[in-house]
Amino acid sequence: MSADARRVAVIGDCPVFRYGLARVIDSASDLLFAIGGGSFDEVHGELQRGDVVLLDLQMQSADLSATVYRLAEQGMEVLVLCSALQNDIVGPMQAGARGCLSRQAGEEELLAAIRLVASGCDYVSAALAVRPWSALSCRVTDRERQILELLANGETDHGIAARLGISEHTVHSHLDRLRDKIGSRRRADLTRFAIAHDIIPNSEGRRAGPVRRTGPAP
Numbered sequence: 175m176s177a178d179a180r181r182v183a184v185i186g187d188c189p190v191f192r193y194g195l196a197r198v199i200d201s202a203s204d205l206l207f208a209i210g211g212g213s214f215d216e217v218h219g220e221l222q223r224g225d226v227v228l229l230d231l232q233m234q235s236a237d238l239s240a241t242v243y244r245l246a247e248q249g250m251e252v253l254v255l256c257s258a259l260q261n262d263i264v265g266p267m268q269a270g271a272r273g274c275l276s277r278q279a280g281e282e283e284l285l286a287a288i289r290l291v292a293s294g295c296d297y298v299s300a301a302l303a304v305r306p307w308s309a310l311s312c313r314v315t316d317r318e319r320q321i322l323e324l325l326a327n328g329e330t331d332h333g334i335a336a337r338l339g340i341s342e343h344t345v346h347s348h349l350d351r352l353r354d355k356i357g358s359r360r361r362a363d364l365t366r367f368a369i370a371h372d373i374i375p376n377s378e379g380r381r382a383g384p385v386r387r388t389g390p391a392p
Contacts, residue, residue, distance in 0.1 A: 179204050179205055179206040180204065180205055180206065180288075180289075180292045181206050181222060181224075181225045181226070182199045182205050182206065182207055182225065182226045182228065182288060182292075183208045183209045183220075183221055183225050183226070183227045184196060184199075184207070184209075184210040184211075184227075184228045184230070185210070185211055185212070185213065185214060185216075185228070185229050185230070185231065185241075186212065186228070186229070186231065186255070187212060187230065187231055187232050188230070192211075192212075193210075195210075195228060195230075195284075196210055198281050198284055198285065199285075199288070201281075202285050205285070205289075208220070208221075208222075209221070213231075214241050214245065218244075218248075221248065221250060223248065223249035224249060224250075224251070225250050225251070226250070226251045226252075226253060226288055226291055226292050227245050227250045227251065227252050227253070228253050228255060228275075228288070229242065229245070229252055229253065229254045229255065229266075229271075230254075230255040230277070235265045235266075236265065238254070238265065238266055239265040239266050239268070239269040240269070242254065242266045242269040242270055243269040245270070246269065246271070247270070251272050251291045251292060251294075252266075252270065252291075253271065253272055253274075253275055253287060253288065253291045254266045254271045254273070254274045255274075255275050255276075255277050256274050256275070256276060256299075256302060257276075257277045263302055267296075267298075272294075272295070273287060273290070273291050273296050273297030273298055274297075274298050274302050275287045275297065276299035276302055279299055286354075287299075290354060295354065295355075296355065297354070297355065300360075300363045300367070314352075314355075317348060318348055318351070318352055320338060321334055321338070321345060321348050321349065321352070322352065322364060322367070322368040323368065324337055324338075325349070325361060325364055325365065325368075326365040326368045331345050331349070349364075352364060352367075
C-alpha cells in the first residue's frame with residue numbers, strides 16, 4: 175500500500191455489503207479503507223477532511239440529501255450508491271455529493287469512481303445517468319456539448335474534428351472525459367446520455383431536461 179493512499183470510509187445499512195466494499199478498497203494499493211459504520215453518527219468522529227465517503231443508506235431522499243450535506247460541509251468527498259429503483263439522484267448531487275454509483279457496479283467501476291471522486295471529479299454510473307427521468311444537472315462544457323451532438327448524429331471522430339476545426343487527439347480527450355463522467359465507454363451510451371440530458375432531441379423531437387454547462391469551449 176502506498177504511503178499516501180487515499181482514505182475511504184463506508185457508511186451503509188448492510189454489514190455484509192460494507193465488508194465487501196472494504197475488501198475491494200483494500201485490494202487497491204492507492205486506497206485505504208479507513209472506517210465503516212451503519213450511520214453518520216457512528217463514524218463522524220473518525221472521519222478526516224478530504225476522506226472519500228461511500229454512502230449506501232436506504233432512506234428517504236430528503237434524509238439522504240441531509241446526510242450528504244453534513245458530510246460535504248465537513249470537507250468529505252461523497253459517493254452515493256444507488257439501486258435502479260432509487261431514481262432520484264438529483265437531491266444528493268445538489269446536496270454536495272461528488273457522484274452516484276450503481277449498486278450493481280463491478281469492482282473495476284467502483285475503484286475508478288472512487289479515484290475520480292478523490293481527484294475532485296464528478297461521477298455518475300451510466301445506468302443512472304442515461305435514464306430519461308434523471309434531471310441531474312450534469313457538468314458538460316460547451317465543447318463537450320458540441321462533440322456529443324455531432325457524435326449522436328453519426329459523425330466519426332475524424333469528422334467531428336474536421337467540423338469543429340480541432341485535432342482528432344483533442345476530440346479523443348473530450349470523449350474520454352465524457353466517458354469518465356457517465357461511467358461507460360460505449361458510444362451508444364453517450365448518445366442516450368445526450369438525449370436524456372437535452373443535448374439532442376429524442377426520436378419524437380422532444381427534449382428531456384436541462385444540462386448545466388460550465389465554462390467556455392476550449
